[in-house]
Amino acid sequence: MIDEEKVRQAITLMLEGIGEDPSREGLIGTPDRIVRMYGEIFAGMDEDPADHLTRTFEAVGTDMIVEKDIPFYSMCEHHFMPFFGKAHIGYIPRDRVVGLSKLARCVETFARRPQIQEKMTSQIADAIYEHLDCEGVIVELCAEHMCMSMRGVKKGGTQTVTVARRGSFETDPKLEERFFRML
Numbered sequence: 001m002i003d004e005e006k007v008r009q010a011i012t013l014m015l016e017g018i019g020e021d022p023s024r025e026g027l028i029g030t031p032d033r034i035v036r037m038y039g040e041i042f043a044g045m046d047e048d049p050a051d052h053l054t055r056t057f058e059a060v061g062t063d064m065i066v067e068k069d070i071p072f073y074s075m076c077e078h079h080f081m082p083f084f085g086k087a088h089i090g091y092i093p094r095d096r097v098v099g100l101s102k103l104a105r106c107v108e109t110f111a112r113r114p115q116i117q118e119k120m121t122s123q124i125a126d127a128i129y130e131h132l133d134c135e136g137v138i139v140e141l142c143a144e145h146m147c148m149s150m151r152g153v154k155k156g157g158t159q160t161v162t163v164a165r166r167g168s169f170e171t172d173p174k175l176e177e178r179f180f181r182m183l
C-alpha cells in the first residue's frame with residue numbers, strides 16, 4: 001500500500017527542488033493527483049500473479065497457444081519515466097490451459113511496478129512456467145522508453161525488444177521459430 005502522505009511530501013519537495021512554486025494554481029493539486037495516479041500505476045506491487053494463473057481448464061493434446069499484442073504501460077525504475085509497448089506470449093500446455101485474459105492480467109501485474117523491461121520479461125516467463133505447469137513458455141516484450149525518447153540520445157520511436165524462454169523453448173529452437181511466425 002502506498003504511503004500517501006510521504007508521496008505527497010516528496011512531490012512537493014521535488015517541485016521546490018526544480019525551482020517551481022508548489023503553491024501556484026497549476027501545481028497546487030499536483031501532489032494529490034500523483035498520489036492517486038501512483039495508487040493505480042503501482043497497484044501490481046500488492047498483487048500476486050499466481051492469483052491469475054492458478055485457475056486453469058483441462059485441455060488434452062493442445063498445441064502452442066499464442067497471445068499477442070497485449071498492451072502494457074510500466075515505469076522505468078532507473079528514471080521514473082514510462083515505458084510502454086506490447087507483450088507477446090506463447091506457451092505449450094501439458095494438460096491444463098489458463099483463460100486467455102489471465103495472461104494479460106499477469107503482464108499487467110508486473111507492469112504496474114517500478115520496473116526494467118528485462119526483469120519484467122523474465123518475471124512473466126517465470127510466473128507462467130511456475131504456476132501453469134506448462135512444457136515451455138516464451139515471452140517477448142517490445143517497448144518504447146520515454147527516458148530514451150525524451151532525454152539523452154533522444155531517439156523517439158526506438159523499440160527495445162527482450163525475450164525470455166523457459167522449458168522446451170530453451171531446448172528446441174524450432175518452437176521459437178514457430179512462435180515468431182505466429183506473431
Ligand SMILES: [Zn+2]
Nearest residue numbers: 076078079147
Ligand atoms: Zn529509464
